[in-house]
Amino acid sequence: MNVMTPDPRQLTETEFRFAEQPNLPEELRMLREQVRRFVEKEVIPHGEAWERDGKIPREIFRRMGALGFLGMRHEAEYGGTDMGPLASMVFAEELGRSSFGGFTSSTLVHTDMSAVHITLRGTLEQKQKYLPAIIRGEAICSIAVTEPDAGSDVAGLKTRATRDGDGWVINGSKMFITNAVYGDILIVAARTDPQAKGSRGISLFIVERATPGISVTKLDKHGWLCSDTAEIAFQDVRVPADSLLGEENKGFYGIMETFQNERICIGGICAGESAKAIELTTNYVKTRQAFGGPLWNQQGVRLKLAQLAAKAAAARQLAYHAAELAAAGQDCLREVSMVKALSPEVLHEVVHGCLQLHGGSGFMRGTPIERMVRDARVLTIGGGATEVMLEEVAKRM
Incomplete structure (x- = not known):
């Protein structure tokens, strides 16, 4: 079979876009x-x-x-x-x-x-x-749920908020909190009923970052270097009664509801990063000379990128489907859990495959694909680890 190979000079700086959603307003x-x-x-x-x-x-x-x-x-x-x-x-x-x-x-x-x-x-x-x-954008907001001993298992959090006069006193610690160093407002999850077990007895509070008793330690991360991530310690942090956000002892349900939206967003992040990685790599292999011509001329290279594009497109469609269900007010916990379980894993395959096609240059700091590989790593963990999400899917099968 004669495979026609386009002139690589006409294919450089190609923008890779997935087809637009047909029903998108x-x-x-x-x-x-x-x-x-x-x-x-x-x-x-x-x-x-x-x-x-x-x-x-x-x-x-x-x-x-x-x-x-x-x-x-x-x-x-x-x-x-x-x-x-x-x-x-x-x-x-x-x-x-x-x-x-x-x-x-x-x-x-x-x-x-x-x-x-x-x-x-x-x-x-x-x-x-x-x-x-x-x-x-004048006040930057953060969510403080994860703790040193309570990540995907939100029900295990230990930070406490105790009634004191006409307010509350918060004691405990949070870990891996984005926007905690340079942000202004924290949405804090704390246990308000010490007798309650598991997910019961958790409440949410609006806490201003400058409140006395809050100390923040910036963390040194593998990726996401421009975002600030920190450990937060709350030592006798006093907040007024009206800082309680929502119904007392019902905060867990609010956390779970917002997690749904977070997981849809992660599906979107993975779709965008996958498309960008494929675009960067396609442009690279169409200009990188090896074996007597552009790498793009090697069938194995083209087919690898095509396969990655197909998998990324499939994960993206699932994420849009979940977003459409959420927009329609339908129960989509299963679909959203599928999105969170699948999309970051597909992204990992995409960025690692793309780095491989960049050869040695993909291993060098300062190249976008090297940074994208580091940045992608956390997405199988944050917002609910892949294994936890698969359990949520299995419960609904």
């Missing part, structure tokens, strides 16, 4: 293009400097706020656009295409994993006090 198609332009102009040129500095400039959050990117899960009366889970999916996918996992994680923790608790469970006074600044 026009406003979300416009959102995709707007976020993509922002990423290309404001993130990609500066991301390496942020990685070296270990932090993201606060001005970037304010710019995203001015463009409306930080309010898509919040009500219009506080400055949001209330666009729902599909908007989160699109947003996460385009941030993932930046190739900077730290920037992506910090942004989505702010928009979809922490501040949404205030929108979903906050009082009118809490919303009025916190949401406008969060949506404008």
Whole structure:
């Protein structure tokens, strides 16, 4: 069979895009293009400097706020656009295409994993006090659930909040908390009924980062270098009674509800990062000369990339399906758990396969694919480890 090979000079700098979702509303198609332009102009040129500095400039959050990117899960009366889970999916996918996992994680923790608790469970006074600044990017938000001995097993958390007069006193510690070093607002999970077992007796609190008694230790990570991740210690941290977020002792259910959205976002991140890795690698092998021509001329190379693209497309479709179910208000715990179990594992296969095709250059610091391999590693762990997610799927089979 005669295989026609296009001229590689006509194939360089190819942008790899998955086909657009057929039923995606026009406003979300416009959102995709707007976020993509922002990423290309404001993130990609500066991301390496942020990685070296270990932090993201606060001005970037304010710019995203001015463009409306930080309010898509919040009500219009506080400055949001209330666009729902599909908007989160699109947003996460385009941030993932930046190739900077730290920037992506910090942004989505702010928009979809922490501040949404205030929108979903906050009082009118809490919303009025916190949401406008969060949506404008003037106050950066974080979620503090994970502890040294309680990760995917949220029911095992030990941080306690004890009633004291007209307020609460929080004692305990949190681990692996994104936006804890440079952020302003913490959504903290603490046990408020010491007699309750497991998931019972857990409540959520809005805690301002500057509250006395909070100490933060920045952690040195394998990847996501530009995002700040920390261990937090709470020592007799006193907060007012109105810092309680939602119903007392019912915080576990709020955590689980928001985890659903977090896992959809992770599906979006994986789709965007997979597409970017395939794009970078396709362009590389079409210009890298070996064995008398571009690597692209080697059938094994082309077929490897095609297989990775097919797997990434399948995982992406599952993530969009889960987002559509969530947007329709349907029970999608099984599908969301499938997304969280599958998408990061596919991403691992994609980025490792792409690094292999980069050869020695893919092993060098400073190349996007090397960074993407490091950044991808945590996605099988954070937001619910793959093994835990598969158990959730198995329970519903």
